[in-house]
Amino acid sequence: MLLAMSRERHLTPRGSTTGLAVVAALIGLLGAVGNLVFREAIAISGRVFETLGTWLIHVVPVLSGYEAPFVLATGGVALLVVARFFPEHTLGYGFPRFLEMVNLEGGRVKKRWMVVKTLGAAISLGCGASVGREGPIAQIGGSIGSAVAQLLRVPTDRAKLFVACGAAAGLAATFGAPIASVMFAQEILLQGELQLVHFSMIVIATTTSVVASRATFGADTVFHARTFVLASYWELLTYTLMGLVLGVVAVGYTRLFHVVLERAGRLRLGTATKLIGGLTLVGILGIALPENLSDGYPTIDAALAGRLQGTHMGLLALAKMGASALSLGCGAPGGVFGPIFFIGAMSGGAFRALSTLLLPGLTGPRGSYALIGLGTFLAACTHAPLTAIFLLFEMTGSYEIALPALITSILAVMVASSIEPESIDTLGLARAGTSLRPPREQIMDLIPVSAAFHQTFDPIPASAHVAEILHAIGESRATSFPVLDAEERLLGTISVHDIRGLLLDPAANDVVIAADLCDRNVPTVTLDTSLGKALGRMEADDVEEIPVVDAAEPRRILGLLSRGDVIRAYNRALLTARTVPGTPGADELPQWSKAYRVTTLAVPPEWLGRSLRELDCRARFGVSVLAVQTDDKPGRTFEVPDPDQVLHDGESMVIAGPAAAVRRLERSLGGGLLAHTLGRERA
Numbered sequence: 001m002l003l004a005m006s007r008e009r010h011l012t013p014r015g016s017t018t019g020l021a022v023v024a025a026l027i028g029l030l031g032a033v034g035n036l037v038f039r040e041a042i043a044i045s046g047r048v049f050e051t052l053g054t055w056l057i058h059v060v061p062v063l064s065g066y067e068a069p070f071v072l073a074t075g076g077v078a079l080l081v082v083a084r085f086f087p088e089h090t091l092g093y094g095f096p097r098f099l100e101m102v103n104l105e106g107g108r109v110k111k112r113w114m115v116v117k118t119l120g121a122a123i124s125l126g127c128g129a130s131v132g133r134e135g136p137i138a139q140i141g142g143s144i145g146s147a148v149a150q151l152l153r154v155p156t157d158r159a160k161l162f163v164a165c166g167a168a169a170g171l172a173a174t175f176g177a178p179i180a181s182v183m184f185a186q187e188i189l190l191q192g193e194l195q196l197v198h199f200s201m202i203v204i205a206t207t208t209s210v211v212a213s214r215a216t217f218g219a220d221t222v223f224h225a226r227t228f229v230l231a232s233y234w235e236l237l238t239y240t241l242m243g244l245v246l247g248v249v250a251v252g253y254t255r256l257f258h259v260v261l262e263r264a265g266r267l268r269l270g271t272a273t274k275l276i277g278g279l280t281l282v283g284i285l286g287i288a289l290p291e292n293l294s295d296g297y298p299t300i301d302a303a304l305a306g307r308l309q310g311t312h313m314g315l316l317a318l319a320k321m322g323a324s325a326l327s328l329g330c331g332a333p334g335g336v337f338g339p340i341f342f343i344g345a346m347s348g349g350a351f352r353a354l355s356t357l358l359l360p361g362l363t364g365p366r367g368s369y370a371l372i373g374l375g376t377f378l379a380a381c382t383h384a385p386l387t388a389i390f391l392l393f394e395m396t397g398s399y400e401i402a403l404p405a406l407i408t409s410i411l412a413v414m415v416a417s418s419i420e421p422e423s424i425d426t427l428g429l430a431r432a433g434t435s436l437r438p439p440r441e442q443i444m445d446l447i448p449v450s451a452a453f454h455q456t457f458d459p460i461p462a463s464a465h466v467a468e469i470l471h472a473i474g475e476s477r478a479t480s481f482p483v484l485d486a487e488e489r490l491l492g493t494i495s496v497h498d499i500r501g502l503l504l505d506p507a508a509n510d511v512v513i514a515a516d517l518c519d520r521n522v523p524t525v526t527l528d529t530s531l532g533k534a535l536g537r538m539e540a541d542d543v544e545e546i547p548v549v550d551a552a553e554p555r556r557i558l559g560l561l562s563r564g565d566v567i568r569a570y571n572r573a574l575l576t577a578r579t580v581p582g583t584p585g586a587d588e589l590p591q592w593s594k595a596y597r598v599t600t601l602a603v604p605p606e607w608l609g610r611s612l613r614e615l616d617c618r619a620r621f622g623v624s625v626l627a628v629q630t631d632d633k634p635g636r637t638f639e640v641p642d643p644d645q646v647l648h649d650g651e652s653m654v655i656a657g658p659a660a661a662v663r664r665l666e667r668s669l670g671g672g673l674l675a676h677t678l679g680r681e682r683a
Contacts, residue, residue, distance in 0.1 A: 024165050024201040028208030031141040031169025038118050038137055045126025069283030075127025076276035086116045091331040095135040096429050103436045107159035109146035120333035128293035130323035132338020141170025161198050164189055165205035173213035175222055178206035180391035187384035191436050225304050225371055228401040231364040238355040243408035247415025250380030254424045257325045264329035278330020282323050291316055292323045295338035303345045306367035314350035317343045340381050341374050348373015372404050380412035383423040443573045444532035449525050452569035453548045455559040459484045462491050462515040480545035482557050483518040489555040492518030526551040531566050572626050597659040603647045613643040621665045623657030
């Protein structure tokens with residue numbers, strides 16, 4: 001046993017493709033088992049609470065048709081009992097916390113989550129809470145993958161891969177959709193960070209899971225979608241309108257969901273009161289609309305089959321929004337995918353009525369609209385269009401669904417993300433100040449423009465003629481030139497590309513001036529703008545350089561920031577991360593080779609009061625100053641240095657360079673060599 005584990009530990013971390021494939025297949029198989037156990041737990045829970053409802057009616061016949069609030073309240077009591085034994089993460093919407101574990105905590109998911117999420121979600125769904133099963137099964141599968149990672153003691157990147165394999169395997173077994181589950185892992189779980197080898201391993205896990213699940217349950221799937229029918233290509237117009245409308249509806253639901261979660265969290269009531277009271281209200285709503293109880297999968301199936309009326313479907317969609325937000329807000333464990341599927345299917349089916357008015361005689365069946373609505377709303381709420389598109393394709397197996405699915409999903413995501421940049425899973429985290437982006441990307445948000453821009457630039461007067469402009473460009477290496485008015489205020493910029501046409505039109509030389517040529521809509525940044533935002537503006541406007549202006553006087557130019565400046569500052573920050581404790585990305589950078597060395601040194605007395613530009617450490621000693629630790633801020637922080645930054649007493653520097661050069665510098669700091677060298681250079 002020990003030999004086998006030792007062999008596996010060696011195999012997996014080193015990246016053997018065969019070893020990873022075997023582990024991925026194993027996780028996929030375990031994910032299918034987890035889905036089987038979860039599925040049976042939901043069925044058992046449902047039978048128990050159904051029996052309870054029957055017993056209540058038998059004891060108190062007048063409760064017939066009104067038993068839902070009592071059953072849900074009893075479910076709340078059962079959840080409180082489970083929370084008593086597992087106080088951590090039993091109650092409430094746990095998927096955002098799961099995303100934090102995967103993306104920010106190295107993929108370490110507590111093993112007890114397998115039990116906690118199975119019991120909690122099974123009780124919620126069984127008693128009728130308006131929640132979904134997809135989030136819990138992803139967390140159950142992810143905890144299985146994490147357990148395997150901890151058993152094999154793999155590094156962080158492998159642990160995240162194994163968690164993604166487990167989560168995707170659980171979903172694949174639930175829906176019989178391996179490709180959509182891979183997209184779920186890529187777009188939602190890993191937030192778009194997926195390497196090719198990881199993609200292959202997740203495919204192996206999901207495929208294994210689906211095969212194992214079908215061997216157990218046959219080809220039976222959660223939803224029984226009929227063949228999609230596109231009655232006319234004119235319908236693409238109404239599907240386009242559906243994408244726009246559902247994008248807006250998705251933003252409304254996302255914000256409603258989080259408002260309810262936040263308000264419920266601030267209520268000065270005990271956990272038991274909120275949980276039982278909230279579920280009782282959901283039960284009261286269920287008396288009028290019983291389809292809203294639990295995950296509503298049978299109702300979704302009826303919608304996909306076209307057996308529901310449009311008006312009723314619209315009412316169900318609105319009711320589900322409130323019931324699901326209330327269920328999860330009061331503390332019932334479960335997922336939000338199920339409600340999203342339900343709301344999307346009902347909204348899509350209801351939307352068909354508008355299509356019938358616009359295109360009489362050219363409209364497909366209501367079930368087809370419900371199917372497209374399901375995928376579109378999923379894409380808009382989660383900002384994951386590929387997951388939605390592949391799910392629809394795998395549900396129907398029809399190529400005919402491709403165009404409507406692509407149009408509606410992409411448009412819905414564009415609309416939703418333009419109004420609300422965060423998805424339903426990340427909005428709460430963003431409001432709490434938590435970012436799921438990789439640490440290397442976070443570094444860009446920590447570096448201000450002031451640490452990277454250059455203050456030297458070649459301005460062109462607004463009155464300059466073409467000949468003067470060409471002369472200025474010919475004398476400079478720059479590609480972008482600020483155009484200043486008579487008061488030396490920024491008017492715009494001229495790039496080399498802007499003057500190409502003038503070279504072919506000599507007649508314009510005496511007529512056109514710089515003020516006519518410059519781009520006056522050029523984006524600008526200030527000194528405290530982050531490099532991440534600055535680079536985003538460069539990419540949005542497709543420019544190589546961007547003016548840096550005074551925040552108080554937006555037309556007073558201070559310098560320019562180029563893409564090269566951003567890259568150099570980013571690289572310096574990455575190098576610093578290896579030495580500076582607590583810097584984002586420090587744990588995911590490669591180890592330095594033995595020929596290279598990074599160390600932290602106190603600023604020597606000889607360097608006090610001098611700038612880094614004046615010291616010119618690279619030319620004198622063959623080393624670079626990557627960061628300076630300042631003591632004028634709380635916690636003594638490291639910052640990327642400015643060349644004109646003056647060194648002060650009590651500060652430290654991060655020095656990098658060839659090992660021999662660093663050793664020579666250290667020796668010189670201990671004797672008179674350094675002072676002698678600096679004195680000679682100054683003379």
